[in-house]
Amino acid sequence: MDHKKAVVLVSGGLDSATALAIAADQGFVCHCLAFDYGQRHRSELNASKRISAELNAAAHKLVKLDLQAIGGSALTDISIDVPESDLVVEDSGGIPITYVPARNTIFLSIALGWAEVLGATDIFIGVNAVDYSGYPDCRPEYIAAFEAMANLATRASVEGQCFNIHTPLISMTKQEIIKRGLTLGVDYGLTVSCYQATESGLACGRCDSCQLRKQGFSAAGVIDPTRYK
């Protein structure tokens, strides 16, 4: 088995925990990256650390980045309410207001920088084009374009190495993600998906993210280990 290093974006949610388990299962030595970007609650950062330790990651790094400075999302701008209904609140373009402008691009860029420092050329991100079809930066064509850009941006690329942006969940349903993670031993009780969780990680059960997650466990036919308020 090839023990290559990989940088894995681990937000603390269900999807990224599964992406981490898949990277580890593929034999990568995982270097986990999380961002303190002004999100509404810090419990997902605690979850990110716990999950990384549980899945035997080689490192966990937290990078501070003030995305509140640019605003524009319900997840970073406290003047915008997080939607709590069956209807995802969308702006005129059909994009949820929980979309954070250019977030995946910013996170992948910093992952690219750390990968370069580590001498790694593999980056894992748990994006999903099924549940998050409204997010432009969850689409396969976007990921392909990022990879092409990364392969011109870096020292490694000048030296002829190629970056691979792995998106193992991109075409999976929530149900499939959960089933895959369970076979790999992911403890989803450690993960926090809620957009407005309490500091201790209790989920609201009502926001879009909670609803998608609930439906996933239900469809997978397994007990939902989420700790609700």
Added chain:
Amino acid sequence: MDHKKAVVLVSGGLDSATALAIAADQGFVCHCLAFDYGQRHRSELNASKRISAELNAAAHKLVKLDLQAIGGSALTDISIDVPESDLVVEDSGGIPITYVPARNTIFLSIALGWAEVLGATDIFIGVNAVDYSGYPDCRPEYIAAFEAMANLATRASVEGQCFNIHTPLISMTKQEIIKRGLTLGVDYGLTVSCYQATESGLACGRCDSCQLRKQGFSAAGVIDPTRYK
């Protein structure tokens, strides 16, 4: 004249000040963006604010981002010395050790996020492929790839708008940049290019960046307004 908004990356150095003057001259309402990314000195951030005010920018935003967390460059890692010689210190790939891994990608990504919030589709960056030929993320093909990626990454792109990454200095020599800036009224005495300037903005006169700048003023046949130690 079309008064469109643009996001302009303004580090506080000579090149980005000129890029800002060019953007303003083209009729853009300039929203300047600087990063407190763990660089060795803060005088360039003060310079960024002064230059933006001097050139009548509509806004100046400072985003905190801890690039020291990922390390890997003489500019953010205090364990690596900044080179002070005629010979640029390079690693085996011919890339200066003052290269910050993925820096332009990270900065452009955050600029993209802010542009999206502002409803702007134009971003200016003062990269230069002549003086910084060793930096992979200063090459025209890299910028083109970033633009292609940006046009898949965002809400605006879903709505059919196109982002333009403007690089007005990309093929200019330092001498040409200085001459252009002077015709546009840039006060280069306000700018700080030195990799190890003092807190009050005095330049060392010895690092690579100081040497390139000195040679530029000399070749342009104008008085160097830099305040040296």
